Amino acid sequence: xxxxxxxxxxxxxxxxxxxxxxxxxxxxxxxGEAVGLLGESGCGKTTLALSLLRLLPATACEVRGSIFxxxxxLLGLGESELRxxxxxxxxxxxxxxxxxxxxxxxxxxxxxxxxxxxxxxGRQQCLDEVRALLxxxxxxxxxxxxxxxxxxxxxxxxxxxxxxxAIVCKPSLVIADEPTTALDPTVQSEILALFNDLxxxxxxxxxxISHSPAILAKVVxxxxxxxxGRIVEEAETTQILxxxxxxxxxxxxxxxxxxxxxxxxxxxxxxxxxxxxxxGPTDLIHxxxxxxxxxxxxxxCTAREPREVKLEDSRGVRCFKYGx
Amino acid sequence: xxADIKLQTEEPLVRVRxxxxxxxxxxxxxxKKYLIEALSGVEFSIRPRSxxxxxxxxxxxxxxxxxxxxxxxxxxxxxIWYEGKSLLDLPSKDRLWVRRQIQLVFQDPTSALNPRLSAxxxxxxxxxxxxxxxxxxxxxxxxxxMEQTGLSPQWGDxxxxxxxxxxxxxxxxxxAxxxxxxxxxxxxxLAGLDLSIQAQMVNLLLDIQATQALTYLYISxxxxxxxxxxxxxxxxREGTIIERCRTSELFNNPRHLYTQQLIASIPRLGSHA
Numbered sequence: 001x002x003x004x005x006x007x008x009x010x011x012x013x014x015x016x017x018x019x020x021x022x023x024x025x026x027x028x029x030x031x032g033e034a035v036g037l038l039g040e041s042g043c044g045k046t047t048l049a050l051s052l053l054r055l056l057p058a059t060a061c062e063v064r065g066s067i068f069x070x071x072x073x074l075l076g077l078g079e080s081e082l083r084x085x086x087x088x089x090x091x092x093x094x095x096x097x098x099x100x101x102x103x104x105x106x107x108x109x110x111x112x113x114x115x116x117x118x119x120x121x122g123r124q125q126c127l128d129e130v131r132a133l134l135x136x137x138x139x140x141x142x143x144x145x146x147x148x149x150x151x152x153x154x155x156x157x158x159x160x161x162x163x164x165x166a167i168v169c170k171p172s173l174v175i176a177d178e179p180t181t182a183l184d185p186t187v188q189s190e191i192l193a194l195f196n197d198l199x200x201x202x203x204x205x206x207x208x209i210s211h212s213p214a215i216l217a218k219v220v221x222x223x224x225x226x227x228x229g230r231i232v233e234e235a236e237t238t239q240i241l242x243x244x245x246x247x248x249x250x251x252x253x254x255x256x257x258x259x260x261x262x263x264x265x266x267x268x269x270x271x272x273x274x275x276x277x278x279x280g281p282t283d284l285i286h287x288x289x290x291x292x293x294x295x296x297x298x299x300x301c302t303a304r305e306p307r308e309v310k311l312e313d314s315r316g317v318r319c320f321k322y323g324x
Numbered sequence: 325x326x327a328d329i330k331l332q333t334e335e336p337l338v339r340v341r342x343x344x345x346x347x348x349x350x351x352x353x354x355x356k357k358y359l360i361e362a363l364s365g366v367e368f369s370i371r372p373r374s375x376x377x378x379x380x381x382x383x384x385x386x387x388x389x390x391x392x393x394x395x396x397x398x399x400x401x402x403x404i405w406y407e408g409k410s411l412l413d414l415p416s417k418d419r420l421w422v423r424r425q426i427q428l429v430f431q432d433p434t435s436a437l438n439p440r441l442s443a444x445x446x447x448x449x450x451x452x453x454x455x456x457x458x459x460x461x462x463x464x465x466x467x468x469x470m471e472q473t474g475l476s477p478q479w480g481d482x483x484x485x486x487x488x489x490x491x492x493x494x495x496x497x498x499x500a501x502x503x504x505x506x507x508x509x510x511x512x513x514l515a516g517l518d519l520s521i522q523a524q525m526v527n528l529l530l531d532i533q534a535t536q537a538l539t540y541l542y543i544s545x546x547x548x549x550x551x552x553x554x555x556x557x558x559x560x561r562e563g564t565i566i567e568r569c570r571t572s573e574l575f576n577n578p579r580h581l582y583t584q585q586l587i588a589s590i591p592r593l594g595s596h597a
Contacts, residue, residue, distance in 0.1 A: 040518040184381035189589040211518050214591035255519040257548035273523035277488050
């Protein structure tokens, strides 16, 4: 359903040299599939997500490659065609629900606005549809939420309202950029359960962005691991978690704070971490971008960048260990 | 076991009794204001060189507690004892001494660091405020503090904006350490960081605690992280501490239903691995 080939996004910040935030990225999402995008901050996850909806800031000076959504090439569309697509076919959920909602509009009206932007329906009909949707989303008091202003809701309720906005037109792809990061742990697990529920009920495809493998493990079928603007590993969730291949993925999974087996507390010890920091966009990269932090670096690693190696079961990895 | 008994008999560094904080809310010229009780009857003590973690969801009163302890906020009632002295009615000559002993590190290092100063100036600022040393001397001490937190002294003249998120938090930590404090309040200090960086920082905090005999109050909503850093955990809800015990006991045998829910909501890799 979504096919991205050779996507490269370059920024030219004011008065500084051009930098590539996303570099030669290939991936696809089938309809109804939930795909996770995993990586540390600054590795290009959000830029990738924004480029799918063509929402990049003006400093993005170059977007190359191709993004096919069904049979439409998104990079060739004009602004009015994009407006028809956004919110109706592809929608996006951001990290902070506070800034995604209009503070002076009732929540119900805001959600109905999305329908009215895309369908020639009457106001009352839209509002009725929104009421029905809110009931479905498991709000305990849907009526109050409908008439409330955003500031009257808790963080979790606001994020639910934003999710309602994103799915009200039954889009075929929802992009969620760290949708639970700003929430409390118990609310976070409720929202993750809601995503799973939506996946089953609406057959919507999801691109779920997170820096936490543990969160992705709960919702997605397949994980793309991103580092320095490149996808360095791609595999089904279970495979990635059981047998990560790329040293970066291995490192990320080790950093998950574990409570130990069956929740038993593990006494203090030196925690595994990945040394150093991910390269900034302006840093020059020779060879493999992960080489300076890699515990398994070899001689070849600085010579050139590893190619993607396709393994069995649609796995892919960019590392010289596997022949890249 | 011997060590355990010794630890328990040691005088606590910080002791808090019946701490309450009420805020008046309502329209700013309304006659009737209603009171919000952010803290009510909070009690705990922290042994020297140990870490107490306070966990709870947003609005539980964790940050109010931190601000009361750092004396940024005046509690409505209760007592705070630090090294056997009551912080709430301290003679004015001791106030500066306390400010030196107790340091606070905030969640968002970007807004906590003045972008118009260089890294070394930021770290040296507490020394300026407390009137310590000559200019050269202060720079020297600031660079040492930076080194302790794993920042290269060569970066001293960079702007904080040139640092990554994790490095900025190291800088904030260096500034907290430069006066040689004994008690550090870390208010969600690692919350915005990547997992790999969080793990680095936890290691750094434990390391500094051991070498400089520091005591931590670690405030967080992240129970998995807390299980790796704290000796004791206090669970807060609606302004009160509902459960407080040793970390291992809390995770193995949570008594309160709310604590059980919090532990159950930690995302885990378990089911796949």
